[in-house]
Amino acid sequence: MELFNKVAVVTGAAGGIGKAIINQLLEQGVKVLAVDLSEKSLEIYQGFDEEQLHTFSADVSDYGQVEAAVKAAATHFGSLDIMINNAGIGMAKPLLEHDPIHDFDPVTKVNQNGVYYGILAAAHQFKSQGTRGVILNTSSVYAQMASEMTFTYNVSKAAVDMMTKCAALELAPLGIRVVAIAPGRVDTPMLRQYEAFGLWEHISKEQMRQTFTQPEEIANVVSFLVSDQANCINGCTVSASDGFENFKYPLLG
Template identity: 75%
Template sequence: MRLVNKVAIVTGAAGGIGQAIIEKLTSEGAKVVAVDISSEALKVFDSYGSEKVKSLAVDVTDFQQVEGMVKQAAEQFGQLDIMVNNAGIGAPKPLLQHDPRADFDPITQVNQYGVYYGILAAARQFQAQSTQGVIINTSSVYGQMAAELTFTYNVSKAAVDMMTKCAALELAPLGIRVCAVAPGRVDTPMLRQYEAIGLWEHIRKEQMRDTMTQPQEIANVVAFLASDEANCINGTTVSASDGFENFKYPLLDKIQ
C-alpha cells in the first residue's frame, strides 16, 4: 500500500469520481476526509468507519468553510498530506441560451474558486506543518479544447490547468507538488445528462476504444499522483481520456 499514514481530503466526494477516489485512497492505506455540500449524500461513507473516513458537509465556494475543513482534517488525523480538489459541476446548454447568473456564475464558483480555495488552504496547512504535501486538481480534457454546449465548463477547467501550473511554481521551494488529472468521457451521473438529450451514444463513440472510462480508472491515476512514485510529476495536467482529445469522431463505421 502506497499511502499508509497519509491523510487526504477529497472534495466532491459523493460524485462518481469522488467516491471512486476515496475507495482507492483508503485501499492504499490513507485516511480520508470526504467533503461534499450534501450531508445526506455523504452517508454513503458511513460503512467505512470514522477511523478511516470522516465526512464533512462543506460549500467549497466559501473560503472560510474550506479553511475550516482543512483545520478539521489536520485535527482529526494529526496532519494533512494530500489535497484532492475534485468538486465540479456542469450542464450542457447552448451559449446563446445562457442566463449568466444560472449558467456561468455557479459553475465558475465551484470549478474555479473551489479549486483556488483548496490550493490556498492546503498549501498554508502544509507550510504550517513544515511538510511536503501534494495537491491534485480534477481538470478535464475540455480545459484544453473547445466544445459545444459546455462554454463555462471548458473555461473553468482551463483555469484549473493554469492554477495548477502557477501554484506548482510558487510552492516548489516548499517541496509541495501540484498537479492535475484531466478525465475525458467518464461514466458518471453528471455525464449522464447527455443521455437525457439524446447524445449518449454519440459521446460514447467519441472514445478511442468505443467505451466510457470508469471512475475507478481515474481514481487509479489520482492515487498514483498522490504517491511518492509520482515525485517527478509537478505543475502538469495528466490526461486520463483514453485518447479523446487526439482524434475526431470516427467515420469508418459510416461507410462500412
C-alpha cells in the same frame, strides 16, 4: 504506493469519481476526510471506521468552509498530506441561451474558485506543518478543446490547468507538488445528462476505444499521482481520456 497512513481531503466525495477516489485511497491505507456539499449526500459513508474515514459538509465555493475542512482533517487525523480538489459541476446549454447568474456564476464558483480555495488552504496547512504535501486538481479534456453547450465548464477547467501550473511554481520552494488530472468521457451521473439530448451512444465513441472510462480507472491514476512514485510529475495536467483530445471522431466505424 507508499500511501499507508497518509491523510487526504477529497472534495466532491459523493460524486462518481469522488467515491472511486476515496475507495481507492482507503484500500491504500490512506485516512480520508470526505467533503461534499450536504450531509445527506455523505450518508453513503455511514458505517466506516472514523479513524479511517471522516465526513465533513462544506461548500467549496466559500473559502472559509474549505479552510475549515482542511483544518478538520489536520485536527481529526493529526496532519494533512494530500489535498484532492475534485468537486465540480457542469450543465449542457447553448451559449446564446445563457443567463449569466444561473449558467456561468455557479459553475465558475465551484469549478474554478473551489480549486483555488483548496490550493490556498492546503498550501497554508502544509507550510504551517513544515511538511511537503501534494495537491491534485480534477481538470478535464475540455480544458484544452472547444465544444458545444459547455462554454462555462470548459473555461473553468482551463483555469484549473493554469492554476495547477502557477501554484506548482510558487509552492515548489516549500516542497509542495501540484498536479492535475484530465478525465475524458467517464460514466458518471453528471455525464448522464447527455442521454436527454439523445447523444449517449455518440459520446461513448469519442474515445479511441469507443467506450466510457469508468470512475475506478480515474481513481487508479489519481492514487499514483498523489504517491511518492509520481514525485517527478509536477505543474502539469495528466490526460486520462483514452485519447479523447487527440483524434477526430471517425467517419467510419
